[in-house]
Amino acid sequence: MRQKLTPFLLLLTLSSILISCTKNETASVIPITAITVKNLAADTVLGINAITGMPYSAGKYTFYSLERNEVVLNTDSASTKWDLAFAGTKILTNGGTSGTGLGGAFIYTGLFDDIKTIATDSVFKTDNAPASYAITYGSGKGWYVYDQLTSLITPLAGRVLVIRTASGKYAKLEIINYYKGGVTLPVTASDSEKLSKQRYFTFRYSFQPNGSKTF
Amino acid sequence: MKVRLLYFLFFTPICLFSQVTFVKDTIQLQGDSVVVTATRSERKLSNVTVPMTIINSRSIQQIGALRLTDILREQPGLTMTSGFGAGVQLQGLNPDYTIILINGEPLVGRTAGVLDLNRIALGNIKKIEIVKGPSSSLYGSEAMAGVINIITDATTKIPLQSSLRYGTYHTVDVGLNNSLAVKSIFYQGYYNYYSTDGYSIRPSTASRVTTPIQRLASNQQFKYNVSNNTNVLVGLRFTHEQIKNEISVSNGGTIIQSNGEEKNTDYNLSSSVNHRFSNSLKTSFRSYITQYNAVQNLLTISGLPYTDLLDHLFNRLENQTDWVVNKNLTTIVGGGAVMEGVKSSRYDSEKIRKTNTNQYVFNQWEWTPNSQLILIGGIRFDHNQTYASAWSPKASMLYKLNKQNSIRLSIGQGFKAPDFRQLYLDFTNAAAGSYSVFGTAQAQKVIGQLNTLGQIGTLYNNFYQLKALQPEYATGTHVTWEFVPNTKSFFSFQLFRNDIRNLIEVQQVGAYITGAQIFSYLNIGRAFTTGFEFEAKHQISKHFSISTAYQYLETGDKDQIAQIKSGTVYTRDVNGLSRKLNISEYVGLPNNSKHKAQLKFNYSNQNGWFGNIRALYRSKWAVNNTNGNEVYDAGDSFAKEYIALHLAVGKEYVKGFGFQFGCDNMLNYIDALNLPNLSGRTFFTTLKYQLPQKHKL
Numbered sequence: 001m002r003q004k005l006t007p008f009l010l011l012l013t014l015s016s017i018l019i020s021c022t023k024n025e026t027a028s029v030i031p032i033t034a035i036t037v038k039n040l041a042a043d044t045v046l047g048i049n050a051i052t053g054m055p056y057s058a059g060k061y062t063f064y065s066l067e068r069n070e071v072v073l074n075t076d077s078a079s080t081k082w083d084l085a086f087a088g089t090k091i092l093t094n095g096g097t098s099g100t101g102l103g104g105a106f107i108y109t110g111l112f113d114d115i116k117t118i119a120t121d122s123v124f125k126t127d128n129a130p131a132s133y134a135i136t137y138g139s140g141k142g143w144y145v146y147d148q149l150t151s152l153i154t155p156l157a158g159r160v161l162v163i164r165t166a167s168g169k170y171a172k173l174e175i176i177n178y179y180k181g182g183v184t185l186p187v188t189a190s191d192s193e194k195l196s197k198q199r200y201f202t203f204r205y206s207f208q209p210n211g212s213k214t215f
Numbered sequence: 216m217k218v219r220l221l222y223f224l225f226f227t228p229i230c231l232f233s234q235v236t237f238v239k240d241t242i243q244l245q246g247d248s249v250v251v252t253a254t255r256s257e258r259k260l261s262n263v264t265v266p267m268t269i270i271n272s273r274s275i276q277q278i279g280a281l282r283l284t285d286i287l288r289e290q291p292g293l294t295m296t297s298g299f300g301a302g303v304q305l306q307g308l309n310p311d312y313t314i315i316l317i318n319g320e321p322l323v324g325r326t327a328g329v330l331d332l333n334r335i336a337l338g339n340i341k342k343i344e345i346v347k348g349p350s351s352s353l354y355g356s357e358a359m360a361g362v363i364n365i366i367t368d369a370t371t372k373i374p375l376q377s378s379l380r381y382g383t384y385h386t387v388d389v390g391l392n393n394s395l396a397v398k399s400i401f402y403q404g405y406y407n408y409y410s411t412d413g414y415s416i417r418p419s420t421a422s423r424v425t426t427p428i429q430r431l432a433s434n435q436q437f438k439y440n441v442s443n444n445t446n447v448l449v450g451l452r453f454t455h456e457q458i459k460n461e462i463s464v465s466n467g468g469t470i471i472q473s474n475g476e477e478k479n480t481d482y483n484l485s486s487s488v489n490h491r492f493s494n495s496l497k498t499s500f501r502s503y504i505t506q507y508n509a510v511q512n513l514l515t516i517s518g519l520p521y522t523d524l525l526d527h528l529f530n531r532l533e534n535q536t537d538w539v540v541n542k543n544l545t546t547i548v549g550g551g552a553v554m555e556g557v558k559s560s561r562y563d564s565e566k567i568r569k570t571n572t573n574q575y576v577f578n579q580w581e582w583t584p585n586s587q588l589i590l591i592g593g594i595r596f597d598h599n600q601t602y603a604s605a606w607s608p609k610a611s612m613l614y615k616l617n618k619q620n621s622i623r624l625s626i627g628q629g630f631k632a633p634d635f636r637q638l639y640l641d642f643t644n645a646a647a648g649s650y651s652v653f654g655t656a657q658a659q660k661v662i663g664q665l666n667t668l669g670q671i672g673t674l675y676n677n678f679y680q681l682k683a684l685q686p687e688y689a690t691g692t693h694v695t696w697e698f699v700p701n702t703k704s705f706f707s708f709q710l711f712r713n714d715i716r717n718l719i720e721v722q723q724v725g726a727y728i729t730g731a732q733i734f735s736y737l738n739i740g741r742a743f744t745t746g747f748e749f750e751a752k753h754q755i756s757k758h759f760s761i762s763t764a765y766q767y768l769e770t771g772d773k774d775q776i777a778q779i780k781s782g783t784v785y786t787r788d789v790n791g792l793s794r795k796l797n798i799s800e801y802v803g804l805p806n807n808s809k810h811k812a813q814l815k816f817n818y819s820n821q822n823g824w825f826g827n828i829r830a831l832y833r834s835k836w837a838v839n840n841t842n843g844n845e846v847y848d849a850g851d852s853f854a855k856e857y858i859a860l861h862l863a864v865g866k867e868y869v870k871g872f873g874f875q876f877g878c879d880n881m882l883n884y885i886d887a888l889n890l891p892n893l894s895g896r897t898f899f900t901t902l903k904y905q906l907p908q909k910h911k912l
Contacts, residue, residue, distance in 0.1 A: 111785070111793055131728075138730060145843035154843045157793040158785025176791040187841075187852060187888075202791070 040201040042086035061085035080166040091135040094166035096126030101166025105134040108160040112174045118213035173205035252344040252364040264611035270343040279877040283335035291764035300331025307744030308360035316364040324507025338390035339405035341368040349629025349691040351607035352593040359629035369436035375906040382899030386411040396910035399440035407432040430456040444491040452483040475513035495539035503531045526558040550576040557635040561642045589613045603685040623695040633684035649731040658735040678724040689715045703754040712745040741773040766811045770803035800849040810834040826864040854889035873903035
């Protein structure tokens with residue numbers, strides 16, 4: 001009896017899901033799916049300066065459009081074509097002192113999937129270089145921690161960057177990893193490997209093109 | 216060159232040591248030894264109401280232990296820690312919470328709460344007594360997890376003993392004991408020289424896991440029996456260590472090499488006058504002065520000098536009176552005053568000594584209503600100048616069900632006073648982001664001044680909550696069942712729980728305009744440690760005995776547990792996506808292993824031959840919060856479980872020479888990062904000599 005009932009129940013559940021989904025779709029028109037971006041190089045380390053002993057890089061941001069899910073050319077840095085700019089652990093939004101757009105952001109503590117709607121009383125911060133940035137950087141202050149003992153950078157779990165794009169639309173973004181290939185290096189990796197494989201972002205995000213704060 | 220000279224000097228005069236006491240029962244069932252630490256008065260171990268371990272000089276010598284670390288690491292319930300020297304963790308509580316005494320007087324000179332146990336040489340030690348559980352009702356601050364009391368004896372029977380040991384890494388240890396007994400005057404002197412080249416995991420590098428060290432120690436004790444009822448004791452202890460530092464600091468991938476030297480000097484002067492008025496009344500006056508001075512001078516490769524100074528001075532006067540009211544009731548009452556001060560280059564001025572005074576009284580009653588039951592109740596009050604006062608009560612009982620079975624129960628409250636660092640630290644780390652840490656005694660004043668200068672960017676709410684620190688408190692409960700079925704076997708089973716509150720933790724209280732963090736200390740933490748210990752010993756045959764022990768330990772930060780349960784602590788799933796942490800993934804406090812076990816075989820015969828093999832197991836422990844969620848969970852990094860296997864064989868001579876051979880860490884287990892104090896496989900040989908003639912005491 002029970003065995004016979006199970007497939008039937010399953011069918012019932014499935015159909016009700018399908019029905020409810022259809023309803024939702026008609027309400028928000030386009031389904032929001034999370035997009036994962038892997039290995040986004042962000043001003044990677046080129047080598048070690050023989051005189052100072054410090055690592056050096058090209059010193060250039062990688063500009064990214066969340067709306068079109070692509071890297072934006074550096075020549076377009078003064079435009080509203082990009083939403084985020086990455087260089088090491090620093091992430092800029094296209095607004096305030098950083099750009100000509102309407103960009104801003106705040107860091108939400110909680111889970112990516114739990115942000116269904118951005119609360120109406122949320123305050124978006126804008127970049128005010130060099131005093132402050134919408135996405136705070138520094139170990140333990142924003143989205144990552146740096147371990148002095150192991151020299152490794154770990155994105156904090158349960159942190160979501162809630163972003164207002166250059167065009168004033170909304171996105172939510174979770175940084176997953178900071179190392180090439182999307183896997184944090186083992187503690188025992190050499191210092192040179194830790195340097196050469198860092199500054200590669202893996203993140204996922206959802207972008208709401210209709211301008212609403214609901215995902 | 217210097218080393219060789221010393222080597223030569225000490226080698227020529229016949230070398231040796233070894234207490235030639237052949238104890239009949241090699242199992243050392245401890246039953247009849249007299250102990251002092253549990254009640255601050257002499258009691259038979261079998262009448263002590265609290266959990267206690269005794270390590271006698273014979274077991275110290277038979278395993279070839281040189282430093283206090285060597286012997287404590289083999290005791291059930293104790294775990295050695297590294298970082299700021301070798302500390303001891305007792306039933307899951309950090310080294311800060313165990314007081315280390317020499318003949319009842321506390322050792323000072325802790326770095327970040329850790330007293331480096333390698334400072335203490337073991338050559339002249341009569342025994343070590345360990346009390347588990349809060350004992351502040353007798354010993355005050357620091358006796359929160361327990362007490363380790365190292366006991367030496369001025370009235371030894373052996374006029375001269377000496378020993379020479381040589382081992383791997385050019386480790387040299389030379390010991391000399393001499394004693395005199397003239398009528399009613401007794402003297403014992405002990406001299407020790409120790410040096411090691413240290414060791415390196417990568418032989419080609421200069422950097423050492425254990426740095427090259429030279430240590431000198433001496434201990435002089437006098438006892439004068441003025442009359443049958445009065446005696447005077449004077450002890451002078453001195454240690455000096457010189458450590459070569461070749462430190463590599465990795466800063467953003469750059470290795471900064473620093474060279475330098477660290478010199479630590481420690482002396483203690485204790486004296487007491489003890490008088491017995493009658494069989495039922497005695498009193499003793501004690502005075503104690505100790506100073507610990509540590510100076511580290513480093514020169515970085517860029518030529519920048521760096522000096523770190525710590526100087527701790529501690530003076531104490533104390534009286535204790537013991538009164539036997541009647542055959543069922545005894546009491547002790549005591550009180551004293553402490554004046555201590557610390558100078559440090561990490562305070563606002565290294566020239567000004569920060570001071571604290573403390574006055575205390577204690578009282579303990581021991582009631583023996585019948586031959587089966589002993590009840591003890593005690594309380595101590597500590598009044599302090601710079602932090603809140605503390606009351607420390609304790610109650611314990613021993614119930615002997617029958618000849619084989621007994622139950623011990625103890626409940627006590629212990630405390631640890633805020634230390635000078637937590638009160639006076641004024642430290643800005645220019646090398647790492649220019650963050651600052653200020654002790655609470657001046658945090659508000661200093662940060663307030665910085666604020667008027669316009670240097671402060673933000674002040675958090677907890678900045679306004681900064682106030683005089685309170686002591687950290689622990690309430691400990693221990694229940695022990697002891698079963699001695701016959702003269703050859705011993706079993707004990709103990710349940711323990713410690714609840715700690717008011718834990719002093721470093722918290723960010725604000726930030727500079729530059730964004731650099733500002734920290735201070737607040738009484739905020741709540742934690743617990745709980746578990747059980749099992750011990751068994753058995754004399755297999757006339758010559759063989761076996762002993763085993765196991766400890767199960769659970770620890771946790773109560774606030775973190777509450778946060779995890781409320782769903783506000785996160786971790787990542789296999790795909791790297793964030794999710795809520797389950798309480799089952801929480802592993803508790805770092806550096807704690809759930810399981811510890813040991814197994815030891817002992818051999819000894821009437822001709823003086825002895826041998827032992829000891830296996831010590833420790834399960835994995837959390838060392839680093841790699842996923843940054845501020846709690847230690849299954850996703851963090853752990854040190855691996857391991858077994859250390861040690862062996863020693865030798866012969867004790869009744870006349871003249873003795874020798875010993877040993878191999879520590881036979882399995883060559885190495886974990887340089889997490890166990891820097893466990894060097895690879897090492898060998899040693901010891902030659903010993905003692906004058907066969909004994910003092911008649």
